[in-house]
Amino acid sequence: MSDFVYDIVGVGFGPSNLAIAIAAEESGRPVESFFFDRKPEFAWHEGLMFAGAEMQVSFLKDLITMRNPRSDYSFLNYLAQAGRLPTFVNLRTFYPTRVEFNDYYRWVAAQFADRTQWGTDVVAVRPVKDATGGVELLEIVVRELATGAERTVLGRNLVVAPGGTPHLPARVERSDRVFHASETALRMPRDFADGEAPHRFVIAGAGQTAADVFMYLRRAYPNARIDQVIRGFAIRPEDDTHFVNELFAPHMPDWFYRQRDDFRAGVLDTYGLAAHTGVSYDMIPAIYREHYEDSVVGGDALRLHRFTELTSAREENDRAVVGLRRLDSGKTASLECDAVILATGYRYPMPIPLLDGLRDHLILAEPGRYALRRSYDIETAESFQPKIFLQGYAEATHGFSEVLLSLMPFRAAEIVEAAETGVPVTAGV
Ligand SMILES: Cc1cc2nc3c(=O)[nH]c(=O)nc-3n(C[C@H](O)[C@H](O)[C@H](O)COP(=O)(O)OP(=O)(O)OC[C@H]3O[C@@H](n4cnc5c(N)ncnc54)[C@H](O)[C@@H]3O)c2cc1C
Known part of the structure; x- marks a missing residue:
């Protein structure tokens, strides 16, 4: 182990930690940061990277523009460097494709290549005690996935940004025919060629x-039969109307953090369509039209199962078998198909297994939820000096922007500002 001490060690190098790298660089202070990601190279939600799919936020909500419009790391600068600025402007849209935004993120990531190690999993974090028994530093254990080789690095602050964990309902047995939607673009062309x-x-x-x-x-499969199972009556549009969208204004985490738990929970419940549960407004008529056109030619290819819960799914004899229950009548049924794709969301489970080695030092607000400070770090006893910042985990206390892109530049700057920094002792790893 090198005795070099990083100011910031990042778990993951998706958009959240890309924003940290930029904030550290632009902070005006010497901040030594290093990031590990288990992917072999940068890729943003590659299992859902469908041609033509558009961003759900304006390109101005890139990794930096809202906080520092003069930054070198803006989407507009990316376009200029790529030679596409005039043609993008002529597109007259605020919403680039996800393919292009992925390319923008990759362009940013490449500029931090000297502070990044890909193909490397962060597997454990341990406290390093000082002479008085307090904890001064963190020892972070990383494993190179290609070789299995492990090594440790030292850090004063850890910024944990591993993204959401794909959520599967109970009684679903994951297999090649039953899988989370996050794997769709990787599996379908391979398994259903x-x-x-x-x-x-x-x-x-x-x-x-x-x-x-x-x-x-x-x-991709014009002759396929597609059954969509939804708990409610209808697919509903996201609510990005002007007043609602102010939930994502930069001052909102401050306001949200000051509210009572039950009040915050009520806001999250009422405005779910602003963040998680809604579909882009333009897509709903397009989907409806597909159903209509199917009805014109006979009408048995597309079926929307309303008020229906998927109660089980498993692979059996080279088929997938799905259990369904109607929420209105209580009737049950089973359905056989070639594959079941579960677009059932993501979770940010706490406590975080990666932080098991620090368990005795991290304070919980309630079972299964860390006590988070306004600056996104977990509350600890005074004798524990390092800071553990979380990105994505604070929806209950900081609001909807936690799992979305809108306020990443601001969150990143707040984290870098709150991080402990010190003078590095020797050369880096
Ligand atoms: C298809 C899709 C489209 C989206 N579009 C939008 C949008 O238009 N607007 C919006 O506001 N939000 C959108 N979101 C929300 C999404 O959460 C954010 O876009 C964003 O990806 C969150 O960034 P992140 O860096 O926190 O997590 P991620 O992007 O998930 O990145 C986490 C990274 O951490 C790495 N990692 C995890 N654990 C470890 C470990 N132990 N060691 C090393 N590396 C690790 C992973 O390999 C990954 O690269 C979208 C989400 C999806 C799924």
Whole structure:
């Protein structure tokens, strides 16, 4: 182990920690940061990277522009460097494709190549005690996935940004035919290579991902039968109307953090369509039209199962078998198909297994939820000096922007500002 001490060690190098790298660089202070990511190279939600799918936020909500419009790391500078600024402007849109935004993120990531190690999993974090028994530093254990080799680095602050964990409902047995939507673009072309075959697919879920998967399947498998299972009556539009969208204004985490737990929970419940549960407004008529056109030619390829819960799913004899229950009548049924795609969301489970080695030092607000400070770090005893910052985990206390892109530049700057820094002792790893 080198005795070099990083000011910031990042777990993951998705958009959240890309924003940290930029904030550290632009902070005007010497901040030594280093980031590990288990992916072999930068890729943003590659399992859902469908051609033509658009961003749900304005390109101005890139990694920096809202906080520092003069930054070198803006989407506009990326366009200029790529030679596409005039043509992008002529597109007259605020909403680039996800493919292009992924390329923008990759362009930013490449500029921090000297502070990044890909193909490397952060597997454990341990306290380093000082002479008085207090904890001064963190020892972070990383494993190179290609070789299995492990090493440790020292850090004063850890910024944990591993993204959401794909959520599968109970009684779902994951397999090659039953999988989370986050794997769709990776599995489908490989496992269902014949685009003309009369496959039958089931999608569970009514949010944006379900809508994206539906359109992808409809285009890639024009002869397939597609059953979509939704708990409610209808697919509903996201609410990004002007007043509601102010939930994502930069001052909102401050306001949200000051409210009572039950009041915050009420806001999250009432405005779910602003963040998680809604589908882009333009996609709803497009999906409806697909259903209509199917009805014109006979009408048995597309089926929306309303008020229906997927109660189980498993692979059996080279087929997938799905259990369904109607929420109105209570009737149950089972359905056989080629694959079940679960667009059932992501979770940010706490306590975080990676932080097990620090368990005795981290304070919980309630079982299963860390006590988080306004500056996104977990409360600890005074004798524990390092700071553990979380990104994505603070929706209950900081509001909807936690899991979305809108306020990443601001959150990153607050974290860098709150991080302990010190003078490095020797050369880096
Ligand atoms: C398809 C899709 C589209 C979206 N579009 C939008 C949008 O338009 N607007 C919006 O506001 N939000 C959007 N979101 C929300 C999304 O959460 C954010 O876009 C964003 O990806 C969150 O960034 P992140 O860096 O926190 O997590 P991620 O992007 O998930 O990145 C986390 C990274 O951490 C790495 N990692 C995890 N654990 C470890 C470990 N132990 N060691 C090393 N590396 C690790 C992973 O490999 C990954 O690269 C979208 C989400 C999805 C799924």
